Amino acid sequence: MDRRVIGVETEFGLAHRPSSGRGLPPDELARYLFRPVVEYGRSSNIFIPNGSRLYLDVGSHPEYATAECADLMDLLAADRAGEQMMHELAVEAERRIAADGFDGQVYLLKNNVDSAGNSYGSHENYLIPRTTHFRRLSGILLPFLVTRQILVGAGRVVPATEDREAHYAFSQRADHMWEGISSATTRSRPIVNTRDEPHADAAHHRRLHVIVGDSSMSSTTSLLRYGSTDLVLRMVESGVPIGDFELENPIGAIRHVSHDITGKATVRIRGGEEMTAVQLQRGLLQRAKRFVAEHGAHHEHVDRVLELWERTCEAVETGDHGLIDQDIDWAIKKRLVEDVAAKHGIGWDHPRLEQIDMAYHDVHPQRGLFHLLARRGRVSSVIDDDAVTHAMITPPATRAALRGEFLSTARAYGAEHTVDWVHHKLTDRPLDTIMLKDPFAHQDERIEALLDTLGDRSSQLQEQSLRQRRAQGVPLALTEKYHLTAPVHAEPPLI
């Protein structure tokens, strides 16, 4: 596929720490957090003007699903916009909690395990052609994903268990995966989910749902994560020979690899050969480089992706993690934790280090340790703050742009409406439900015509500036794009 849309869903960890006593129970806290969302959309499961979805499931992990993005930089900005959005909701929740006579701070963590060992996800969605041979896809994709954690894992301080000392692992999610490929997401936690819900024209496309990833704090890590996976998919789709890396036991392998930070752990390829994760990744990287040399780069960041991929393999292989400790989440956090351990003369089993691990993922721009390192210039970045602010209120140039425009316009006119990834409906015109099955199409005459039924948009709608939107008194992502300049149904003139 020449172009691909990608979207990422992130579930966040949530906690309340009052100055004394126990915090609010998780479900109550989640309800506080989502109150502005419910006030905005009368539901805790809504689409918002930047084209994304905010969602509170039965549990208490708020979820943000980015809009479908056709450009990697848009995806990274949309992902970071979700963090910023969650932060603004947390600030508002703290204010409301205080107004109700409680105190304490609200913590939102972009990680994948809480202190009780529960896991929550960061799911990737890739548009793929329906013609992709699923057996071939899984034969290459599974080994890639099982070992991808050495490139883009978020790192984890693992406390001691009966049979293992405390140590540092590549991944947060690895221990929580139970199956290679399956159609269930929650019960069996597969690495790749095959539920067939393409949110596109089912005759031509599928949506590949990757469940295995750790959430990324570093945008450089994100670039490598989505960029390398996209390249592997392109190779599969184009049918070039990639070699046989199929694993004998993917679930055994994913844990084994995660817990050996030396990178020496081997996995068995079906048929007998043993390989380290680095050897396997290097094998795929060599093929990806050859593929790019032969077919050309399909976007401007391909060289950077390949360079990061290579450098990270090198760092794991040589043990010289300094090569990537500004770029790759597990290595950035490992260095941070090691610095603290050295300063205080404590070992991996010290609870303080688990706290540092958690605090790395705190989305609070002042309190979070990743953000602290960013302010000190200790980590690299591939997107800037303005792009993130922009992405909070602006959909990417895909079908999401139509979704955002539809929502913002209907809201300005006070017209009841419903949208999802594909459907657009004004409640009082149910027969005109519009389906947008092409995720790339960001213009559509049917949407324009439907919105025209609401009024003369060019004379009646005024777009709000960023400053005006910030002054609306709600989290930025939930502000109105348009202001209605004149009443729509004017009184009939008096004769």
Ligand SMILES: Nc1ncnc2c1ncn2[C@@H]1O[C@H](COP(=O)(O)OP(=O)(O)OP(=O)(O)O)[C@@H](O)[C@H]1O
């Ligand atoms: N055609 C598509 N191809 C790839 N990704 C898509 C496509 N359409 C939408 N997406 C992305 O897929 C994700 C869907 O998120 P959503 O949480 O709604 O789905 P889900 O995980 O299947 O549902 P749930 O979380 O309710 O189980 C979003 O990030 C969105 O941008």
Ligand SMILES: [Mg+2]
């Ligand atoms: Mg989801």
